Amino acid sequence: MIVNEQLPGVEECEGSLKNVLDALYVINGKWKLAVILCLVQSSKRFNEIQHEVTGISSKVLAKELKDLELNDFITRKVYPTTPVSIFYEATEYSGTLKSVIAELSAWGEQHREKVKQSMRKQS
Amino acid sequence: MIVNEQLPGVEECEGSLKNVLDALYVINGKWKLAVILCLVQSSKRFNEIQHEVTGISSKVLAKELKDLELNDFITRKVYPTTPVSIFYEATEYSGTLKSVIAELSAWGEQHREKVKQSMRKQS
DNA sequence: GTAACCGCTTTCCTTTGGGTAAGTAAGGAC
């Protein structure tokens, strides 16, 4: 039995697993982060988002927007113009994802580098 | 058009999106992190893992172990006992996930608290 | 022999995520 002292212990792991899975559940899917990042830049209308997040269908975008609103990452605002215009904007709460995204981004980048290197070695 | 100055800008977002998606691709799935966390505590045999990660089927566990080995998170070690015993152990590289897991865990925890609170308000 | 255990693999089935395309209600342009 080999125990790695540098890594977290049993209790810490089991406690955090639930948290991590909860976090991933929210962040997960092909489009959620793309939509959040799109709206963090500026608030936008449905068709604008669909144009900017290339490849997403209206069905999926509608679903993602509902999910994100339920999780309080974005707000749906209806302006009483004629006809009404509907804007989606990122909430302050979506800012709490900043450090999570930063960590994931840093890790993802170094991981891609590592994969590239190991592919060079093999060829 | 409302721009949130406290959040990252356009370039930063678009650059990091790819990295984040790469990271999520590796981490993703119902079982990967559970298996990693299980093996980080100590190296284990197939049946031990299957017992500890409750609910995983042998088919899925076998697949996850292969994936994790390919991505260099774990090593498959065969010991020449009779019969041979096969141990899986976490590599040093799986330690690089530590800060990612820490962030995800912290965020997931506070998010769950927040969801609980907003459910109390509604009821 | 027979049964059981280990480390899987195989088969079959269901669920989930997502894609395509069409439709629709409300309003505006011509």
Added chain:
DNA sequence: GTCCTTACTTACCCAAAGGAAAGCGGTTAC
């Protein structure tokens, strides 16, 4: 009246993920 736009919804389809259960080759126990 007819068509266009906006913000979706609906219906149908497909592929990948995952679950259940059985099988399998090798080995040990009795």
